[in-house]
Amino acid sequence: MQEIDAPFLNVSDPHFSIRSQEVRRARDQSWYARTPYGYAVLRYGEMSRLITNRKLRQGSYAWPALNGAGGSFADWWSRMLLSQEGQDHTRLRKLAAPAFSQDLIVSLQPKFQALANELIDAFIADGRCEFMSAFAEPYAARVVLTLLDLPHDQWREFTDIAVEMGLALGVTYRQDLERINAATDRMFGYARQVIAERRKRPLTDDFLSSLIRALDEGEGKVSELELYDLVVLAIFGGIDTTRNQLGLAMETFILNPDQWRLLAQDPGLAPGAVEEVMRVRPTVTWVTREAVEEFEFEGLVIPKGCTVHLFSQSAGTDPREFPEGVFDITAQRRRHFGFGGGVHHCLGHFIARADMSEALALLSRRLANPRFDGTPEFLPDSGNTGPITLPIAFDPA
Template identity: 25%
Template sequence: MGDVVRAPWDAYFVTGYDTCSEVLRGRDWLAPDFAWQERQADTERWDAVATREMTKTLSRLNAPEHTCQRRSLGNLFDRSTIQRLTPQVEAHVTRLLDELADKLRWGEADFVSTVSEQLPISTIGSWLGIPPEDYPHILEITHNQVHAQELLPTRSELNVSAEATLRLRRYFTELLRQRRANPGNDVLTGWIHHWDAAEPDREKADEILYRLTMFVTIASLETTATLLSAMVGLLLGEPGRWEWLAEHPGHIDAAVDEVLRYDPPIQINTRVAAEDTVLAGVPVAKDSMVHVLYGAANHDPRRNEDPDAFDIERSGTHLTFGGGVHYCLGAALARLEARTLLTQLLKRFPTLRVATPPAYASRLVFRRVVSMGVAI
């Protein structure tokens, strides 16, 4: 139908790899921030509590505010940070696979609730110094809050997200209060020191800190959990693929990237036109929304030959982590978690198989594997 296709509402779908890349990296395409929302006729949609809360986070900010907050984080997961985190992630994986092994002795086990959802919260939680007993609470409210980031959320979904958003604010506000009172040698304490020095208004500094901490936490949970579940499901989906990868561990990183290309955890990202423009030959008026379809871009045959085949040896390219100033902050961490998990799984469970196919939540933007039964 073309690289740019009119949506049933006042927006466009962007499907081609190069055109999606142009939107993600181009200065003429902005995140739908408050300034844009205030110019829209559908005020009810943009005035929803959860929507407004997410509009304050990094993913919905534009320069100069986005630049300022992003610089305050630095390169969150640079090479040295990943090296420091590797032993911790390995320990988390070992513990979770011990639990999986215990459950498999009795038959089928749910890989999602046992491993996929637990590894990201264990990793980011220990990094930020979040108490482990709070992990189930954070997972629950994150699952509910994400409705606000869907393409066309219903009123009931926005109500669920609103309640989850209020709970997130209460939790992370209290976490910051406690960390101020009892600073430690952790990244959150470092952020507090930075913003106390950079912003003389303590109330404003606390608001920025809340948004950063909340966003970094929830952004790393649903997406990475879905990556881990999809990875296991796809690699076990064809006879012999699991065994081949166990014999060729040098292809583990390539396998992770092929999973990211084939079934991206986020399917849609939205930008708005900064000015009247032309995109792939299609006139797009200022303020018009364009929905970048990551899955379609990754399956563009002009970029990846035979794109609907899952091929570990492909060495293809993808846009799953986005591009430009909004490139995913946690890309290196997600790869570390996936690589570490897959390495240990192949060694410990050579006969692993999918017993119950993955069940997905009914969503358009954020993929979520709700359950997937495995057995040996």
């Protein structure tokens, strides 16, 4: 297929939906589409090969510039771990890795269970709740604060800031610029406060201690600004994505009640439920790469500097790889791309998988027959998406 014949998707349109019939038609027609930002990869096979292709670098660093956006969020975004390549990326990733080790996450699972039960206890007798504010938001925020060994009394402030910052990852970035930058300034204020308070206590082996020690001992491994950048990333990334993904999971199960009942009967299916939700309804609907040199792929010449969007939601539901329209938490699937891939594979995937597994297992056992109790409100259905509000009713189990 010639490039000019490929379908065009206007992903800059605030009403664009990555789950639309338009995208499905484009995927049927071609493995890629043209967009205002470069190319979009629509199919599973091509995405699985390109996401680890060394001729592509992480491309999200350019997102603020593509939107004509500046300010404190854009400055932080250009510096932080996800936007780095090569030695700087490796150095920062090694510094952050101990906070997200599998052994540490396993040790925290009883705390995740206790937190989930505490939140459910607060609303279960009512038989209804606004799921995002009653569960998804406080759970996501307090999991991150648990990981950072911080008190939970400020979870609301952290959540509100993370949600405002998260607007930058959607197609309305430009129109929300003032709110996004104000939230970023507030988050950095909290990061400085958190570090100052942590320094008052003896340093241990936790995430914050390891970063502070690297700075204070003058090993040259991290600068003070990089220290703040990593703390902001841990708080923002952990809260915003987990909050959204839990909301999308609840929506998906409401639309698939037989799978909710199956999970309630066998909580051991919870890890598979997380993977299946993230395959069909990921909060991160695409990941971005940029060509570091010109190369040809499947007949398409991709110039140096070209942006390539890898549509994880479209690839995860590609009928060439997965049964069309099937949501099955018992199925063994090939990997999804909800956590990205390659050297930029999500560093926090262990904690995300663990905390969401515990949450879904307990929710399914305690909330029977969940259903919509009003009209949910959602972020735009592209970029990073999720419910803004999700009113539900249920039968206490």
